[in-house]
Amino acid sequence: MSKRIVVLGAGESGAGAAVLAKKEGFDVFVSDLSGIKPKYKELLDAHAICWEEGHHTESDILNADEVIKSPGIPDKAPIIQKLKAQETPIISEIEFAGRYTDAKMICITGSNGKTTTTLLTHHLLTEAGVDAGLAGNVGNSLALQVAENPHPVYVIELSSFQLDNMYNFKADIAILLNITPDHLDRYNYEMQNYVNAKFRIIQNQTEKDAFIFWNDDPIIAREIKKHNPKATLYPFAETHEEGTKGYVENNQIIVESENGTFTMEQDLLALTGKHNLYNSLAATIAAKIMDIHDDKIRASLKNFAGVEHRLEKVARVRGVDYINDSKATNVNSCWYALQSMKTPVVLILGGTDKGNDYTEIEALVKEKVRALIFLGVDNRKLHTFFDGKINQIEDAGSMEEAVNKAYRLAQKGDTVLLSPCCASFDLFTCYEDRGDQFKACVRNL
Template structure:
């Protein structure tokens, strides 16, 4: 009698998990409480899976030997509680995929910068000719790739939600970029719970594995002083380079690695701004760790294109540069964006606020921003927060209006920055939709 695997959620990770589970001999059932997207429904139908949408049929789920759940389903959901009471093992797709591959796994987490760092490492590994897959929050489902491809390396972006469902999984190289308050609603509003979740990236690591971390991040630094990790710990920061790790001297990034030194001017790195210097250091150390040659690491950092909707320098119109940073959905991401601005900036901000404290941005706004364009259904909190700074402020309720207003407020040599610091669901489907609408509105100027 085959073991029964139930997959909850039928998007990329769920369909991938179903394909791998069947390959490993499980009896598979897929259930999604919402509507399954056409392309995934076609996969499930073509491959003749037993699946349902718009409901969770408990008698088909509670008899599972193993449940692989989408990271979006909270542990507090009634169905999950029932499964736990029955003692059913509930894991994430990445945990499941990790059980069936011997590939080396480079895993990246952090509150900000993880997509950029993940894609930069993937770009670097590809350029160096390594046989590498991209998985986790970006790329294709890891389980799907484990089932149907044969990679030697996986570069995996992991959110705290994914890490929460991981138990036996082990990263060969784990990277922790930073920890700032985010998603606290999922962690009983306790910062330590969120911190513990992020540190799960180091679980099961041994002395043969690497844990690469930002020594400048106050939360990470404090936590490192309290923990005894099994892995070899490699720090990076903007200060003097450690004996092993990365740092900066006179605008040069220096990576000390096993008697071999890598140097590169930070002015030659495609991704500018101090936050991107951190991302590049983490990527550079990973490259050194898998013996990529210095010139390949240098080339990758110089020609990397960056991530769509993340400080994406989009177009110049009459000497005004438009930058799409729609992916900035929290204060910290926007802080990084404003910090990297070198021209006078018209800032487009707003959406659904996740409990933002705008005072953290006051100093940067005073020094960098000439005008603020609010874009949201309710802009009152932003107007209230910044009214004392004496900066021009405009209220808008559509992207077209926001872009046009910003264009009139800016002049030749200025920058217009969309960096909302908020979720997008009041006016847009998601941050990608918001970014695409921004780019469309700029094209129409």
Template sequence: MNSQETIVVLGAGESGVGAAILAKSKGFNVFVSDKGQITSNYIKILNEYEIPFEEGKHSEERIIEATEVIKSPGIPDTAPLIKKLNSLNIPVISEIEFAGRYSDAKMICITGSNGKTTTTLLIYHMLKKAGINVGLAGNVGHSLARQVAENNYSHYVVELSSFQLDGMQQFKADIAILMNITPDHLDRYDYKMENYIDSKFRIIQNQTENDAFIFCQDDEIITKELKQISIQVQKHPFSIYECLPKGASLRDEDLIIKNENINLNMKQKDLSLKGKHNIYNSMAAGIAGSILGIRNDVIRESLSDFEGVEHRLEKLVNVRGVDFINDSKATNINSTWYALESMNDKTVWIVGGVDKGNDYSELMDLVKEKVKAIVCLGLDNSKIHAAFDGVINSIVDAESMPDAVKKAFELADEEATVLLSPACASFDLFKSYEDRGNQFKDEVRKL
């Protein structure tokens, strides 16, 4: 590596700061540029590592001097600065791509429109229980790049969004997991579903016949795509409808996992995570554990004592007969479909935020069956009203979380459930889905 080579990092969040630390540790000249304001904790870290940075702007004349640019997954390829870099043939990659160059660890990578965080944390839980030296990275945990710089893990469990996958070129997953593909982030993909599908299937790029691909056999988009491409990787499907000779299936009340290493049976009732969507998550995690050679008893124990994910169908408290459930992590239609499907009737549904091209008609049957009232929580609720006005008698608007919780509680009655499952991104009123969920929990506690 030439000491005169310069890495510019665009974005100074967890991903960007981690990439900067790794680049500095490998002897590159490093410069970090963030168009917004950098939080104080990341400013402190950059100063500790003596990494120069700027905030509130992108100094183009300095950025285009880069040998290579690492960009935040939140910056789209259509951004003018990225287009300029591409026109100058300056490589633009992701933090994950950069980190992968400097690690020989086994990479277990998970993507999908829904369920990827739960599955990622479940696999991490399993590997920790098995005594494996494992790191947690990507969309959850700490930056992969910073962990590669500062730790020596033998395995990483990495949750990958489509945005992160888009910036990967040579990175390879040893075990790739694709949970499902449903319309999401279409605003980022020219509203073309095929572009989003291509992005998700980058999870298997560079895999060989020695690697593993775990996927949902019940997902029509995935199975259709697999018929159209040729891959050498070892396939491990999972299904709740078909009895498969390899992978994971249901038979009567048993979850069955089969491959060259194990033949595992487990009672469905013993799974810690309930609901159809969580059976899929448990199947994918169980297959991954079996491929890694984890003992059956450890896999069973892990699938039975995992405690779930904050902001994903998180049961809160019962207030005077009304249950409250925090599903703030549901940022698309499919996630909310699973949430509504798991509800009993008499549900007050809090929905809304930044729409990503939602088709609410996909929820219509469930809404008619389960929902007694809707609270629209967003700056623009017109699409929700257009979909459900006349279908649900009680639809009200709220422009803050205190207002939404108050109105939802008033609309509920004894034995009803208030469900926050927005089906939208959070950035109109909140910093993140975590902020939205935490505000919801705070307001519920005040009732």
């Protein structure tokens, strides 16, 4: 009898995992507590895969030999608790897909910047002619690509939730950008649990592999001493420190690797801001390890278009710039956004709080923010922290209300910045929906 694989969650990762499992000859069943999007139903039906939506039939799930879990399902979900109690193995889609490919894996994680770095790394490779797939939190399901459209190289954005259920998978090149508090609601409000998840990116690495990381992150520095990575280390920093392989000197980006030293004028980078300097250094180190030609790297760093919903310039209305940073779903992301602002700011923040500590942005808010607009169902925590620190604070129950208030409060030469610090699920379906609504409201001004 064939091994039974149950896939929980039928989004991009779950549907892809189901297709690969079916191709490999397993008995496959897909169950999603929510509704399944029509395109994924069509994909499952096309491969004759059984599925259910809107509920979990426990008898069809608890008999699994192995479960592939969507990263969005928390461990405290009742069905996961029951599977754990009977010691059914639970893995991620990435872990499962890794069993059926020997492709080179470039894996990127971090609390902030991972999407930009993933897309930039993929851009550097593909522009140089490398056949590289894009997977994980961006691009298409890794499992689906392995099943139907395999590539010799994959660039994969990994969240802590995906890393949680990865055991034997190995990154040939691992990039860890930074670690700041995020998703603590999923880690029992224990920062170390979240840190441990991030450091799973280097598990199983050998001397032949590479570990790229930000040298000045205090948490990474502490954890590296504990983990003693086997991989070749490629630390990067803003300035040339002892041992750094990527840095800036005399306004030149410099990256040292076994494949030679890369240099480029920093001013020529398409991406601006300190956080994007780090993202560019990390991606460039990966490209050099992959032996991409310097001229190709330079051209790609100059023409990279950036990421939607990440410090995205929307419009200038009556001398006021409107910037969509909806992807800033934690406090540290907002810190980077505020740090890059050169004008007075009207800041829109708020949403579903994930255990946020706003102390990190307090000094920048006092220095740069003219007015605050709290966009959320429950803004009490924001008021408790910021009331009395900024003169103008207003609440908004919809994006239209928030943008209209920002329009009224902003003065010529200001920037209206949507950088929410929070998840979007109280008023929006996702951060993309929040950003799209912001852009639509701004364009209607």
